[in-house]
Amino acid sequence: MFGYLNKRIQDSLAERRSRRTRLVAKDGRCNIEFGNIKYSKHFAFLADFWTTFVEIRWRFVLFFFIASFTLSWFIFGLLWYWIARNNGDLTWQNPPLDHTPCVDNVVGLTTAFLYSLETQTTIGYGGRALTPLCPGAVALLIIQSLLGAIINCFMCGVILSKISLPKKRAKTITFSEMAVISPKNGSLCLSIRVANLRKTLMIGSQIYGKLLRTNNTPDGETIIMDQVNIDFMVDAGKDNLFFVCPLTLYHIIDKSSPFFEMAVDTLHKKEFELVVFLDGTAESTSSSCQVRTSFIPQEIMWGYNFLPIISRSKEGKYRVDFSNFSKVVPVATAHCAYCFHNIKGHHHHSRDGHDNQGFEVIDINDPPNVTKM
Template identity: 90%
Template sequence: MFGYMNRRIQAYLVERKRCRARLVTKDGRCNIEYGNVKYSNQLYFLADFWTTFVEIRWRFVLFLFSASFTLSWFIFGLLWYWIARNNGDLTWQNPTSEHIPCVDNVGGLTTAFLYSLETQTTIGYGGRALTPHCPGAVALIIIQSLLGAIINCFMCGVILSKISSPKKRAKTISFSDMAVISPKNGTLSLSIRVANLRKTLMIGSQIYGKLLRTTHTPDGETIIMDQVNIDFIVDAGKDNLFFVCPLTLYHTIDKSSPFFEMAVDTLHKQEFELVVFLDCTAESTSSACQVRTSFIPQEIMWGYNFLPIISRSKEGKYRVDFSNFSKVMPVATAHCAYCFHNIKGHHHHSRDGHDNQGFEVIDINDTPNVTMM
């Protein structure tokens, strides 16, 4: 039991170290922080208050929602109390029977607060009502009604914007936990699988990648975050993808690829991060969104290929089996890209691979017979 717990703790520490070392997490969040920001620059966040309200956490939005209404009710309640006091309407002022109040049945701070709440929320129980005797009270009810409408529109807009955020739609687009390197159509390719978990299409989908690594220039300059473009294609091209079913993205490892100098025994010793982007527009809401994920060297398997997940039934319907989405099978693959292009027959059959609980390795002989779309 203690050995099992020790292995779990070690695995947790390794995964935590990986998360700290990467710029983009697997779910697309950017792992970066800003320091020494001038105080004057922080005021720009208040100037762009709409974006600030939309981007803050839900707990703060709900707190500001409750506080804005409660505070406005209380402030206007104090103003109604002040008007009633100046007119002699309060109970402790002992108004006469012939006295005409500014607001009926407002005789203290509590009743003034209740009248303010009823006015701004347009409840109107009928117990308290404004009289035309005080011009200041008429002006105050106009001001409170206008300000209350502004608060309603603003807070409802913030909540609606957060609920309909394109980031929520991006949660239903999933990338494979690992990338694989294997032959594809006569070339050595790095492959990644992506799936749209909803039946609604993503319009104008575009896939591209960035390889982030630390490089050293001949002048001795160190570039911490050097970015190299990584092109991905599918069988139908790379732009305006028909994203109706899971797609497998391919990056050709040729002489222009940064992966050309890597090999099966040196890949996991490299220090880089492959960030993959999917830009698309949701068909149902017409909102543009971007989905991101990243792969570090330990998350790239050399000598494996994804299992097919699309089949067609006897009735002619297409079926997507998501149980095979994260399953791979070993295939004969060259030790390095140079070997693949220059030394024929020099292949490496990677049956052992690297331990990863998110990927299930299936032997080729055990794969079910499926018909690819």
């Protein structure tokens, strides 16, 4: 019992340390903060107020939505109260019986606020109505109607833009929790699986990666975030992917690859982060979006391969079995990229590095007869 709890605590602490050291979280969020920004630079966010409103959290959008309408109703309520006071319409002013008010039944601050609300929302209950006696009241009615229409358009636009943000479409594109290294088509490859959970396509999809690591230059300079390009491809190429079903992306580990110098016993001792990007255009909305995730050395399994998940039924329909999306099987793999290219038959079966319980490792003797993808 205590051993189980201790393991859970250690796993939780390790996960927290992993999150702190990541630049890009598994869900694509960037772990970065800006400091020592000059105070004058903050006005740039106010100048680009539309982007600021679209990007802020929903709780603040709802707050500004409620505050903008309520505040405008109250301010115009005070103006209507001021007009009624100047005309002697209020109850405490004891207007004569033959007195003609600027606005019927506006006799106090509460009724002035109600009239302001009814005017801006075009409710018009009929209990309060404007009379043609006061030109200032007519002008105020026009101003409030125009300002109310502007507030309506702006807030509706912000809410609609937030609902239709392209990053929401990215939520339905998922990557495998771990990457694997194994032979493929005569080459040693690092493979990642990605799936589109919607039936609508991502048009013009492109996949690429960045390897982030700390690098020391010959001049003694330390580069905290040195970026190295990582090329990914599928069997049909690397541009304009036909993203109708889950794809297995792979990076060839050759002499030009930064993974060439790594081996099965040194991989998890390295300090780097592999960030994978997928850019595309949603077919239904024509909006561009980017999906990203990252892998640290502990999330790369050497000597494993993904199970196939695409098959064809007797009726001729193609079927995707997502139960195998995160399952792998050990395969004979060289201990290092140099061994793979120079020492034939130098292979092993590894079981290191699969501490993620959601990434299931299974042993199979006869793989199912399915179409690999």
